[in-house]
Amino acid sequence: MTIFLIPEPVPFDQRLWERASSLWPEAFHAAGRHRAHLVVAAMDPAKSNAETKALGFAERTPLTTAFVGAVLAAMPGVVAVIWGGKVGRSPEMWLEQSSRAFEAYPDQPFGLWMDIVPFRSGETVGAYTLGLSAFAGREIEFEVDGLDERTVTGRVAQLSAFLIAADPDTSFKNGEVFKPDSEIDHRVAVLHRKSRFNLGPVISFSSLDDRAGRNKTYPIIPPSIAANHPLLIMLAKVGHFDSAHPRNKIGLKPDHYLSEVRLESFDEGLTQALSRMIATDAYAEADISARSALARGDTATAKSVLQPWADEVGQLQGAVMLALMLRDLHMFAPAPHRSP
Structure with a gap:
């Protein structure tokens, strides 16, 4: 030494x-x-x-x-x-x-090696760790509805002690779900994602069931883009796209964000991705064929011609949904943590 x-x-x-x-x-x-x-x-x-x-x-x-x-x-x-x-x-x-x-x-x-920092989101008390990543490669963010600060801190302390001692291969798996127990009366989901507060990787523990009524549903591709983008207009005409479809929806917690005003950069990114899909000769030919088929009343042919682009839009929706869940993307500006 x-x-x-x-x-x-x-x-x-x-x-x-x-x-x-x-x-x-x-x-x-x-x-x-x-x-x-x-x-x-x-x-x-x-x-x-x-x-x-x-x-x-x-x-x-x-x-x-x-x-x-x-x-x-x-x-x-x-x-x-x-x-x-x-x-x-x-x-x-x-x-x-x-x-x-x-x-x-x-x-x-x-x-002695780490801190547990309580915070509040809406009516829910949560806590995150600082220093645990040196041992486990990730911090903890614990945001489970219906618990008081003492219980939350005790849970995070137990989880931290386990992670410090555990083999990473036997640690909490991404997507794992814990059943209700004596203190938590609903299921808790585990996700490996980015921190809400410090940008680094975390193991997130959160309520799978929206016990506190905190979730709100938002469209991934908003109606404003759906109504004006030429690709989505064509896909909607043949029944390939509907902004109200569940595949285009994601549940988020408004108390995680400064407001519910969508970030311009998020919607601009969506628009650019959609525009890249049609900036090809292949789409130009498909668009002409689909319009001709629709003019003849042959919706089935138009739908078949546009199927590859419908699949591409579906992949975009899925990728954006995953990125929002993992916090690689933000639809709204994140809010800083607030002490209980």
């Missing part, structure tokens, strides 16, 4: 100390008192010592945790500990929990 003394304060991070103060009310006072800091790290083996294997993250973590505890015991003037540049903890909490640094699940001191 190495210890570096840096004779100046750590750069002030307002959010770090705000999170720390939820468990440690004196956090901001401690942050203002310090004048220097120590950097503690596990060393890699010397290049000349090829037989010694470098420690992995899972091995460094308990070793560093215990070593910092020993430093605190030897230096009572320490005012705070910052783990990984993200998590602030009091010396007292670190001394108490670091003695369990090498304990197995569920007794490992995971509370």
Whole structure:
């Protein structure tokens, strides 16, 4: 292990100390008192010592945790500990929990390594983690209807402890659904997607059944585009497209967004994708054939001629729906989290 003394304060991070103060009310006072800091790290083996294997993250973590505890015991003037540049903890909490640094699940001191941040969406209290991704590759976002903050925090703590200890191959699968239990009276869905708040990957736990009435249905391709785009007009004439069809609908939570005003960039992207479909000689020929068939009253032939483009529009709708669910795309501007 190495210890570096840096004779100046750590750069002030307002959010770090705000999170720390939820468990440690004196956090901001401690942050203002310090004048220097120590950097503690596990060393890699010397290049000349090829037989010694470098420690992995899972091995460094308990070793560093215990070593910092020993430093605190030897230096009572320490005012705070910052783990990984993200998590602030009091010396007292670190001394108490670091003695369990090498304990197995569920007794490992995971509370020293990550934060659980509550938030509110509408009437639902949720929470997300910060620091878990170093262990599990993803953070948690937990947004299940009908639970209070204490229950939510306890659930996220349990899930986090499991993920830190679990083999990634045995972790929560994308698309998995949990049945109701003693605290949650409805099904909970698991999705691997992007964070609502921090852009990184998360394991999302959310209510599969809209228990709180939060979902609202929106058209993927809006009527304004359907009524004006030449491809959709032709497909509608032969019965290949209907903006009111369930395939063109997606359920979203308005409280996830600043407003229900559609993003211009989202609708522009849809329009561009539709226009690329018809910017070919093949479509020009198909359009002429379909119009001729319709003029003769032969709707079946026109429908058959336009089938490949109907399939392409269907693929676009499916891809956009998936991207919205995974948060790779946004129909509306996302709202920041709000504390309970």
